[in-house]
Amino acid sequence: MYWFATGIFIVAYALIISEKIHKTKVALFGAAVTLIGKILDQQEAFHDIDLGVDWNVIFLLISMMVMINIMTKTGVFQYVAIKCAKIAKGEPFRIMALFAVITALGSAFLDNVTTVLLLAPVTLLIAEQLEINPIPYLITEALASNIGGTATLIGDPPNIMIASKAGLNFMDFIVHLTPAIIIIFLFWMLAWKIVFGKRLTVRDELKRRIMTMNEREQIRDPALLKKSLLILGLTILGFMLHGFFHYEPATVALMGAMTLFMLSDEEPAEILAEVEWPTIFFFIGLFIIIGGIVKVGLVEDLSRAMIAVTHPQPDDMTVLAMVMLWFSAICSAIVDNIPFVATMNPILIDLSNQVFGSAATTAAQARTIDPVWWALSLGACLGGNGSPIGASANVIVIGLSEKAGHNISFGQFLKYGLPTMFLTIVLSMLYIYLRYYVLQWF
Amino acid sequence: MDVSTCMRKTVVLAEPDCDFVCLLHKIAAPTPRLAYIVNKDRTLIGVVSARDLLKEVMPSYMNAHLARSISDGADYLKRQAEKARHRCARDIMVKKVISLHPHHQLLQADAIFAERGFNTLPVVDVDNKIIGEITRVDILVHLIGDPFTYNYDGVMDLSQ
Numbered sequence: 001m002y003w004f005a006t007g008i009f010i011v012a013y014a015l016i017i018s019e020k021i022h023k024t025k026v027a028l029f030g031a032a033v034t035l036i037g038k039i040l041d042q043q044e045a046f047h048d049i050d051l052g053v054d055w056n057v058i059f060l061l062i063s064m065m066v067m068i069n070i071m072t073k074t075g076v077f078q079y080v081a082i083k084c085a086k087i088a089k090g091e092p093f094r095i096m097a098l099f100a101v102i103t104a105l106g107s108a109f110l111d112n113v114t115t116v117l118l119l120a121p122v123t124l125l126i127a128e129q130l131e132i133n134p135i136p137y138l139i140t141e142a143l144a145s146n147i148g149g150t151a152t153l154i155g156d157p158p159n160i161m162i163a164s165k166a167g168l169n170f171m172d173f174i175v176h177l178t179p180a181i182i183i184i185f186l187f188w189m190l191a192w193k194i195v196f197g198k199r200l201t202v203r204d205e206l207k208r209r210i211m212t213m214n215e216r217e218q219i220r221d222p223a224l225l226k227k228s229l230l231i232l233g234l235t236i237l238g239f240m241l242h243g244f245f246h247y248e249p250a251t252v253a254l255m256g257a258m259t260l261f262m263l264s265d266e267e268p269a270e271i272l273a274e275v276e277w278p279t280i281f282f283f284i285g286l287f288i289i290i291g292g293i294v295k296v297g298l299v300e301d302l303s304r305a306m307i308a309v310t311h312p313q314p315d316d317m318t319v320l321a322m323v324m325l326w327f328s329a330i331c332s333a334i335v336d337n338i339p340f341v342a343t344m345n346p347i348l349i350d351l352s353n354q355v356f357g358s359a360a361t362t363a364a365q366a367r368t369i370d371p372v373w374w375a376l377s378l379g380a381c382l383g384g385n386g387s388p389i390g391a392s393a394n395v396i397v398i399g400l401s402e403k404a405g406h407n408i409s410f411g412q413f414l415k416y417g418l419p420t421m422f423l424t425i426v427l428s429m430l431y432i433y434l435r436y437y438v439l440q441w442f
Numbered sequence: 443m444d445v446s447t448c449m450r451k452t453v454v455l456a457e458p459d460c461d462f463v464c465l466l467h468k469i470a471a472p473t474p475r476l477a478y479i480v481n482k483d484r485t486l487i488g489v490v491s492a493r494d495l496l497k498e499v500m501p502s503y504m505n506a507h508l509a510r511s512i513s514d515g516a517d518y519l520k521r522q523a524e525k526a527r528h529r530c531a532r533d534i535m536v537k538k539v540i541s542l543h544p545h546h547q548l549l550q551a552d553a554i555f556a557e558r559g560f561n562t563l564p565v566v567d568v569d570n571k572i573i574g575e576i577t578r579v580d581i582l583v584h585l586i587g588d589p590f591t592y593n594y595d596g597v598m599d600l601s602q
Binding site: 075078082120121122124125128129209212213214215217218220400403404405 | 501502503504505507508510511512513514518521
């Protein structure tokens with residue numbers, strides 16, 4: 001069984017990386033083989049918290065997708081983007097910086113792909129009006145979405161998975177990751193100012209084109225917009241308080257999404273059809289494959305190997321945190337960060353069990369292991385900027401740009417993405433080291 | 443009844459290097475129709491419709507809501523059209539062409555029109571050389587009879 005499960009895992013990973021077969025097909029087929037081969041039984045696959053599908057992740061993802069699908073129909077993102085371009089008075093760098101801020105903020109609370117999908121058409125239009133190359137703007141938005149998505153529990157699927165497995169709540173992410181992302185974002189923008197500040201210039205007559213644009217035309221349904229903003233606000237409040245009221249994040253998200261669904265006039269068939277079912281089923285398949293390698297002991301072996309390399313102690317895991325950060329970043333630049341985090345989660349839990357003798361339950365144990373979870377999150381999310389295939393937002397932006405007649409080559413993306421990845425990971429390393437190991441600020 | 447019984451044998455042809463303006467002329471006159479892009483031996487390699495030309499002028503990211511935010515819409519369109527002028531048939535044409543053979547049944551042609559939403563389909567021989575085209579109207583005329591034998595007030599000048 002050990003080698004059978006390991007074989008399924010390796011072949012699935014290889015096929016996902018090769019992109020020769022759609023990753024959802026690979027994950028679901030791998031899951032089917034795991035079940036038919038009796039590595040896991042159906043009870044374990046669907047009902048076991050440690051081995052099976054993490055329904056908290058699945059329902060959180062579905063709920064947020066439903067909420068986003070309804071919100072996109074209001075036109076609010078396009079409104080904000082055009083408004084920002086006007087606030088920037090048509091200045092190209094200011095527009096780039098403001099669009100990066102909107103994208104990062106949007107991605108912190110919504111899906112990264114949706115955020116860039118909504119902003120890219122406005123970006124292309126504004127670049128067209130200013131007669132400038134849209135490529136640096138589009139790449140900046142993809143990078144900003146990956147940075148912004150790292151800030152919250154709901155910003156990026158790896159964070160949702162980490163929160164569920166590590167028992168971290170929304171406020172833990174706000175307290176530990178949001179400050180890191182604010183610092184990282186400011187430094188990144190400073191670097192971008194140095195790179196693009198003087199390169200991006202346009203004539204005054206072209207800036208006037210931006211100033212004459214009418215952002216109000218973008219609001220398609222003002223009543224739905226008011227409802228959406230109210231429900232989104234309440235849902236975020238619910239996320240902040242979910243630990244206090246002992247609700248899982250998925251429960252809060254489901255309540256928010258279904259309330260908005262009830263209040264909107266949207267047809268269920270239309271809204272549910274727009275849920276990214278391939279992604280949802282990719283998760284389901286992946287959870288079952290990973291459950292298989294946990295059950296047969298491969299994860300235990302991998303965590304033992306990690307302990308041998310990094311020598312984590314019950315009171316100090318500095319080396320492990322640093323190795324985890326860089327390892328996650330490099331892997332996530334090459335591999336989809338979802339399967340990566342799905343694999344790392346049980347390894348870290350097993351590692352914690354081995355170091356502490358049981359799962360980290362005391363405050364002192366949590367203090368030691370939590371920085372490692374933050375390192376995994378920062379590495380996995382920010383590492384996605386390292387290559388065009390590192391994150392879904394990158395792939396989407398490249399596709400949209402190509403469709404609009406602006407090809408972004410692999411090398412061209414790397415020129416922007418790789419330095420961003422290194423800058424953000426170095427800053428993350430400094431943040432983790434200074435905050436948790438020098439200042440001891442937990 | 444097969445396609446050969448009612449296909450048209452006069453078609454608009456263009457070479458892959460034919461530019462945007464030339465394509466527009468070919469499609470617009472004498473009646474709106476497709477331009478078939480062929481090699482020198484008349485092998486069909488693509489097709490261009492007015493819709494394809496319009497797609498070249500209208501950027502992929504544009505939608506009706508976004509369009510409303512632009513105050514200088516005419517100027518914007520002129521700039522896009524100016525860019526499109528430099529493209530040629532090879533860049534614009536639809537390469538995956540659905541075609542018919544003369545021996546295909548009219549029912550089959552009609553089903554393709556209905557399923558795919560096309561109005562016109564090229565007819566090619568076994569070597570994929572174009573030999574004609576067939577339209578929805580051609581099939582209907584063939585089935586119902588020539589409408590020009592009836593006396594209808596079909597066309598009205600609304601400017602008066």
